[in-house]
Structures are given as structure tokens and as C-alpha cells.
Amino acid sequence: MTADDIKQSILEKLECEFIDILGEDGTHFEGTIVSSLFERLNRVKQHQMVFNALGDKMKTEIHALSLKTYNLNEWNQLKN
DSSP: OOHHHHHHHHHHHSOOSEEEEEOSSSSEEEEEEEOGGGTTOOHHHHHHHHHHHHTTHHHHTOSEEEEEEEOHHHHHHHHO
16 A cells, blocks of 8 residues: 555545645555535544545555645635
């Protein structure tokens, strides 16, 4: 499992305006994901959406995935 594999799996299920996945050891990863789908959802629900997009990979291939998720408004505020 690579960071690019995780990125592709997420993009297949979620519409993202920005996504960056890092991790070189094959089991521990960190990601930043921005999606308009996260609007009006709390962090737990946002993370659940990402984990659901990854499906069984979270149980078998990915040991740890640390997430930072943002809706578009939050992301734009961070960038300014």
C-alpha cells in the first residue's frame, strides 16, 4: 500500500477539491483532505466518510491513517 494507492481509493469514492496523502513505510499514513461534501458535518462524520471510502483497506492494509479534513470555507480561511 502506498500513499498514492490511498489517494486513488479516496478519489474513487469522494469528490475532493484537495487531497494530500503522505507516508513512506507502507502502513502509517497522514492525509489532508478538502471536500465540499464535508460542509455542515463535524470532524467525526468527515473522517467516517474518508474511512468508508477506503473500506476494508482500513482493516487489512492500512495500520494507521491520521486525517485533517476541511470543508471549502475552512480551507480558504486557513490559506489566507
